[in-house]
Amino acid sequence: xxxxxxxxxxxxxxxxxxxxxxxxxxxxxxxxxxxxxxxxxxxxxxxxxxxxxxxxxxxxxxxxxxxxxxxxxxxxxxxxxxxxxxxxxxxxxxxxxxxxxxxxxxxxxxxxxxxxxxxxxxxxxxxxxxxxxxxxxxxxxxxxxxxxxxxxxxxxxxxxxxxxxxxxxxxxxxxxxxxxxxxxxxxxxxxxxxxxxxxxxxxxxxxxxxxxxxxxxxxxxxxxxxxxxxxxxxxxxxxxxxxxxxxxxxxxxxxxxxxxxxxxxxxxxxxxxxxxxxxxxxxxxxxxxxxxxxxxxxxxxxxxxxxxxxxxxxxxxxxxxxxxxxxxxxxxxxxxxxxxxxxxxxxxxxxxxxxxxxxxxxxxxxxxxxxxxxxxxxxxxxxxxxxxxxxxxxxxxxxxxxxxxxxxxxxxxxxxxxxxx
Ligand code: EPU
Numbered sequence: 104x105x106x107x108x109x110x111x112x113x114x115x116x117x118x119x120x121x122x123x124x125x126x127x128x129x130x131x132x133x134x135x136x137x138x139x140x141x142x143x144x145x146x147x148x149x150x151x152x153x154x155x156x157x158x159x160x161x162x163x164x165x166x167x168x169x170x171x172x173x174x175x176x177x178x179x180x181x182x183x184x185x186x187x188x189x190x191x192x193x194x195x196x197x198x199x200x201x202x203x204x205x206x207x208x209x210x211x212x213x214x215x216x217x218x219x220x221x222x223x224x225x226x227x228x229x230x231x232x233x234x235x236x237x238x239x240x241x242x243x244x245x246x247x248x249x250x251x252x253x254x255x256x257x258x259x260x261x262x263x264x265x266x267x268x269x270x271x272x273x274x275x276x277x278x279x280x281x282x283x284x285x286x287x288x289x290x291x292x293x294x295x296x297x298x299x300x301x302x303x304x305x306x307x308x309x310x311x312x313x314x315x316x317x318x319x320x321x322x323x324x325x326x327x328x329x330x331x332x333x334x335x336x337x338x339x340x341x342x343x344x345x346x347x348x349x350x351x352x353x354x355x356x357x358x359x360x361x362x363x364x365x366x367x368x369x370x371x372x373x374x375x376x377x378x379x380x381x382x383x384x385x386x387x388x389x390x391x392x393x394x395x396x397x398x399x400x401x402x403x404x405x406x407x408x409x410x411x412x413x414x415x416x417x418x419x420x421x422x423x424x425x426x427x428x429x430x431x432x433x434x435x436x437x438x439x440x441x442x443x444x445x446x447x448x449x450x451x452x453x454x455x456x457x458x459x460x461x462x463x464x465x466x467x468x469x470x471x472x473x474x475x476x477x478x479x480x481x482x483x484x485x486x487x488x489x490x491x492x493x494x495x496x497x498x499x500x501x502x503x504x505x506x507x508x509x510x511x512x513x514x515x516x517x518x519x520x521x522x523x524x
Contacts, residue, residue, distance in 0.1 A: 107495040107509070109486030110518035111468055114353035117515035121341050121360035121385075122148035122506040123172065123334035127296040129196045130273040131303045131332060132156045135176040136163065136203035137277060138307055140329030142176045147334060148506040151499070155194045159186055163200070178329070181208060188214040188245060194503075195219060198226060199270055201249065202277030205238055211249045215242060220475045222436035228261055228268045232275030235259040236282055254282035256323055262290030265433055266404040267317065269294050276300065280309040282323040291319045294405040295364045299335045306330040338364035339411045340505060343480045345369075345388050346415045347512075349377040350422070351487050354389035355515060362386055367408040368416075374398040375419060397425030397462055402433050414440045414481035421449035422488060423462035430457045440478035443471040447485055447493065468493040476504040483508070487517055 123146035133156065135142040147153055147169070157174065160167045164182030168175045184204050191197040191214035204211035216226060226247075230240050233249060235257045241248040256279060261271055272292040277300075279286035291297065293315055301314045307327040313319045341360040348355040349372055362369050362381050369379055376392030397420055402410040410433035420427035421444055431437050435456035445451055446469045450461040468491035473479035479500045486493030498521070501508055509519050 111489040124337040127299040130199040133199040185212040202274035206278040228271035256284035256286040267292040286321040288319040303332040336360040348388040358385040394424040397423040397427040401430040418484040439474040470494040
């Protein structure tokens with residue numbers, strides 16, 4: 104397994120080109136199953152999770168090619184409606200093929216996603232949405248077996264214990280676009296990635312209104328056509344590098360992205376001493392204070408502070424001036440990074456789903472273990488400012504969600520390299 108070595112103490116200064124959003128492009132690729140015509144998706148990042156989704160589409164019988172930042176799903180039908188355990192167990196987002204398969208072919212057999220290090224991730228809301236459209240669901244031998252004679256529109260309340268769900272909204276939406284009559288999804292997720300999916304479905308001919316709001320209204324159509332779509336910039340990659348500029352006291356220009364999807368982060372970075380300038384072509388970010396200021400953060404559904412930036416924000420305030428409090432309201436157990444940050448000299452205690460971070464003057468490089476994608480990014484950020492060397496094991500998590508991270512950081516002055524094992 105590869106390791107990343109980060110030598111701390113170098114400011115990030117320069118330009119970073121932001122890639123397309125992983126969490127937008129995965130369901131968009133799955134949505135191509137809703138038509139037999141060709142779809143071309145561009146601004147697709149080169150990531151492990153994207154290859155997994157391409158392999159799943161291929162295993163279902165579709166001919167898929169990656170050419171640069173484009174993925175071309177050629178004209179054709181699926182020849183198999185089973186997404187196997189081998190595929191789904193490597194990536195939870197594989198469950199996004201459930202909605203389009205049932206929508207277009209009226210049947211699907213998808214492995215039930217298993218456990219996850221960031222905490223329990225049930226799929227009850229996905230199944231609730233599909234059942235409301237008339238789908239019969241059986242769970243057998245670890246598979247979700249879904250069948251429908253016909254799909255009929257319905258009014259569906261999709262809120263759960265932790266608010267709305269991104270992929271449950273996606274699955275219900277994708278199953279409803281070819282259903283008979285009108286579907287109204289209430290408490291739909293409003294994340295920009297859902298909006299991007301809505302725009303792709305609209306370009307395929309779907310009739311959807313309410314984009315970006317908690318009420319999505321779908322009038323079923325008979326057939327969808329092929330379409331071209333360019334994926335939105337990745338707001339989590341953007342946010343990670345924004346934090347990178349502030350934590351190192353450097354200055355970055357993040358190209359091809361927007362603060363519009365990161366207003367909650369921008370607000371918190373201002374509190375911590377960050378200075379952000381919006382430009383047509385991107386975001387300029389630096390720190391105007393000598394020290395990082397402490398802050399309080401609560402993760403919420405969009406447009407609240409994203410859970411996918413919680414760990415990175417925690418790295419930032421470990422060296423903040425004062426006490427910061429971070430509360431996780433989406434995944435109450437998503438805190439595995441705390442013990443690793445404490446190994447680097449941070450002072451963090453956990454009380455339920457609230458972390459109390461007493462700022463320390465500096466971190467010290469140490470061997471640490473990446474546990475999930477965003478926790479890995481948090482350790483890279485901590486490593487950039489720690490004294491000495493940080494050795495991050497299990498970096499395959501990073502490769503799932505950050506395109507060419509070492510290359511992008513090295514170009515801005517970081518000392519970071521990969522050791523192949
Ligand atoms: N939930 C339920 N029942 C469900 C589905 C979700 O109770 O049927 C709960 C979850 O347990 C969680 C909350 O609802 O407490 C929100 O989960 P959500 O369904 O929105 O998560 P997701 O759609 O499975 C996507 C991203 C995650 C991101 C979350 C929250 C993709 C592929 N994944 O997951 O991204 O953390 O939304 O914003 O879009 C990541 O990129 O590192 C990542 C984990």
